[in-house]
Amino acid sequence: MKLQQISVFIENQSGRLYDVTNLLGQNGINIRALSLADTSDFGILRLIVNNPENAYKILKDNEFTVGRTEVVAVEVKDEPGGLAEILGALSKNEINVEYMYAFVEPSGGNAIMIFRFDETDKAVEKLTAAGFTLVPGNKIYGI
Amino acid sequence: MIWNQQYETMPRDELRKLQLLRLKQLCENVYHRVPFYKNAFDRAGVKPEDIKSLDDLQKLPFTYKQDMRDNYPFGMFAVPQEQVVRIHASSGTTGKPTVVGYTARDVDTWAELMARTMSAAGVGRGDILQNAYGYGLFTGGLGAHYGGEKIGASVIPISGGNSKKQLMLLKDFGSTAISCTPSYALSLYETAVEEGINIDELKLRVGIFGAEPWTDAMRQEIEAKWKIDALDIYGLSEIIGPGVGYECVEEKRGMHISEDHFIVETIDPKTGEVLPAGEEGELVFTTITKEAIPLIRYRTRDITSLITDPCKCGRSSVRMQKVTGRSDDMLIIRGVNVFPSQVEAIIVTKKELSPHYLLIVDRIDNMDTLEVQIELAEGVFMDTISRLQELAKTVEKEIKDMIGVTCKVRIVEHKTIARSEGKAMRVLDKRKL
Numbered sequence: 001m002k003l004q005q006i007s008v009f010i011e012n013q014s015g016r017l018y019d020v021t022n023l024l025g026q027n028g029i030n031i032r033a034l035s036l037a038d039t040s041d042f043g044i045l046r047l048i049v050n051n052p053e054n055a056y057k058i059l060k061d062n063e064f065t066v067g068r069t070e071v072v073a074v075e076v077k078d079e080p081g082g083l084a085e086i087l088g089a090l091s092k093n094e095i096n097v098e099y100m101y102a103f104v105e106p107s108g109g110n111a112i113m114i115f116r117f118d119e120t121d122k123a124v125e126k127l128t129a130a131g132f133t134l135v136p137g138n139k140i141y142g143i
Numbered sequence: 144m145i146w147n148q149q150y151e152t153m154p155r156d157e158l159r160k161l162q163l164l165r166l167k168q169l170c171e172n173v174y175h176r177v178p179f180y181k182n183a184f185d186r187a188g189v190k191p192e193d194i195k196s197l198d199d200l201q202k203l204p205f206t207y208k209q210d211m212r213d214n215y216p217f218g219m220f221a222v223p224q225e226q227v228v229r230i231h232a233s234s235g236t237t238g239k240p241t242v243v244g245y246t247a248r249d250v251d252t253w254a255e256l257m258a259r260t261m262s263a264a265g266v267g268r269g270d271i272l273q274n275a276y277g278y279g280l281f282t283g284g285l286g287a288h289y290g291g292e293k294i295g296a297s298v299i300p301i302s303g304g305n306s307k308k309q310l311m312l313l314k315d316f317g318s319t320a321i322s323c324t325p326s327y328a329l330s331l332y333e334t335a336v337e338e339g340i341n342i343d344e345l346k347l348r349v350g351i352f353g354a355e356p357w358t359d360a361m362r363q364e365i366e367a368k369w370k371i372d373a374l375d376i377y378g379l380s381e382i383i384g385p386g387v388g389y390e391c392v393e394e395k396r397g398m399h400i401s402e403d404h405f406i407v408e409t410i411d412p413k414t415g416e417v418l419p420a421g422e423e424g425e426l427v428f429t430t431i432t433k434e435a436i437p438l439i440r441y442r443t444r445d446i447t448s449l450i451t452d453p454c455k456c457g458r459s460s461v462r463m464q465k466v467t468g469r470s471d472d473m474l475i476i477r478g479v480n481v482f483p484s485q486v487e488a489i490i491v492t493k494k495e496l497s498p499h500y501l502l503i504v505d506r507i508d509n510m511d512t513l514e515v516q517i518e519l520a521e522g523v524f525m526d527t528i529s530r531l532q533e534l535a536k537t538v539e540k541e542i543k544d545m546i547g548v549t550c551k552v553r554i555v556e557h558k559t560i561a562r563s564e565g566k567a568m569r570v571l572d573k574r575k576l
Contacts, residue, residue, distance in 0.1 A: 007526035067524025
């Protein structure tokens with residue numbers, strides 16, 4: 001129930017983001033979801049792609065500073081309080097969210113939140129037990 | 144003004160006789176009292192009695208900063224510790240400082256040298272000297288302080304920094320002279336302008352500037368802005384501190400060296416050969432009157448040349464030009480000695496960082512800045528901003544604690560710092576000196 005996320009360290013220089021996305025595009029890697037966190041000096045581009053293994057290898061071979069992180073995808077009900085419900089369950093179990101970002105299923109279904117937790121396994125267990133729908137990797141990669 | 148007519152204007156043949164006499168005493172002294180020198184003389188196959196003329200100095204071995212580190216802390220002392228009345232230290236390359244001791248007579252000698260320095264700048268009794276060199280282990284503050292008292296000036300031991308207070312005292316006390324780094328003088332001027340201080344209302348008329356390299360263009364800028372005479376001084380703690388070389392207000396061209404206390408040579412840093420006066424090489428000093436930590440042919444690593452023409456001021460001593468470079472990789476940032484290896488020692492303790500780094504030194508608004516670019520290590524990757532920022536902050540703090548210089552750490556992508564085939568390029572100095 002865990003997903004592979006690709007993280008790329010990017011210095012704040014014009015064209016760097018283009019370099020990453022262009023390289024992935026040329027190699028047939030499709031980006032499903034992304035988020036960019038930045039400071040005045042650098043940023044971290046986090047990507048969910050259709051083929052994480054390949055994407056990692058391609059970026060590494062091209063000398064990008066790249067890493068792999070385990071994240072969890074959780075379906076969020078499309079109604080007021082949908083996200084709060086998930087965060088409430090995490091808080092009750094004392095699980096910290098390091099960061100999160102959202103995307104919407106193209107089929108028009110629910111929103112999906114990508115979470116990075118401090119304790120991933122515990123989060124998977126508690127969220128499953130609380131009845132939330134975790135989306136498996138193969139489903140996300142293949143959307 | 145000449146502080147010590149007898150020694151500062153001594154005819155050169157007489158001066159050379161005095162130097163030879165003192166050099167012979169020095170060799171006897173260190174050979175018998177400092178095991179390091181006994182070994183060094185024996186290895187070079189030279190005995191104190193072999194020194195029969197000043198040219199024989201060339202037979203003596205060099206002393207390096209590394210020798211002082213190897214004998215840390217007091218191994219180079221030529222007197223028992225109870226005769227040492229003062230201990231100073233400067234930053235070293237590996238975290239251990241370079242230690243220097245002074246006997247009571249050494250402290251007097253130092254005050255004498257700084258008295259000559261101040262007199263040459265036209266500072267004397269009746270002057271109010273605002274001493275903005277740092278006090279502490281650094282020799283700048285106390286060196287200028289004792290010299291200022293010796294010439295009878297009223298010394299304000301304000302130490303470095305705190306610009307608003309500096310300006311308040313400059314105005315309220317009517318300071319007529321200031322001693323600090325030249326870059327601080329320019330930075331202080333900017334604060335003065337911001338604070339709306341009218342320079343014409345100040346009584347300041349002379350500045351004694353040193354502890355870092357600066358140019359004649361910078362001198363002209365300081366003189367025009369502050370409306371003062373700006374004089375350059377040279378010194379290093381190993382030799383005694385500030386006061387080793389000083390400009391006279393008459394010529395402002397080259398720093399007089401008190402040759403009754405030091406023998407100066409310029410050498411080819413690669414071969415060790417002594418160069419004729421006027422040729423650029425590494426400055427080497429032999430301290431012929433120091434008691435606590437006398438040094439023979441100390442390699443300063445500073446590159447410059449000597450001037451032997453007579454000077455308008457009447458002093459008979461040789462002069463050294465401004466230092467134009469270093470024969471090692473030491474940087475002087477805001478008056479502080481910095482070696483890239485010190486920064487490297489900190490970086491290698493962090494597994495998230497690679498040992499590929501670059502120090503970028505610049506001068507922005509007259510203040511030296513240091514940026515340290517470090518590549519992330521391969522394979523260890525933190526994908527949260529806060530952890531990366533924390534890492535940068537930790538390194539900044541460790542550098543500040545170890546070297547005493549505030550810097551900015553910029554974490555950069557893997558393989559973005561240029562690789563070199565030979566010796567790695569660790570420094571990019573953008574200052575125009």
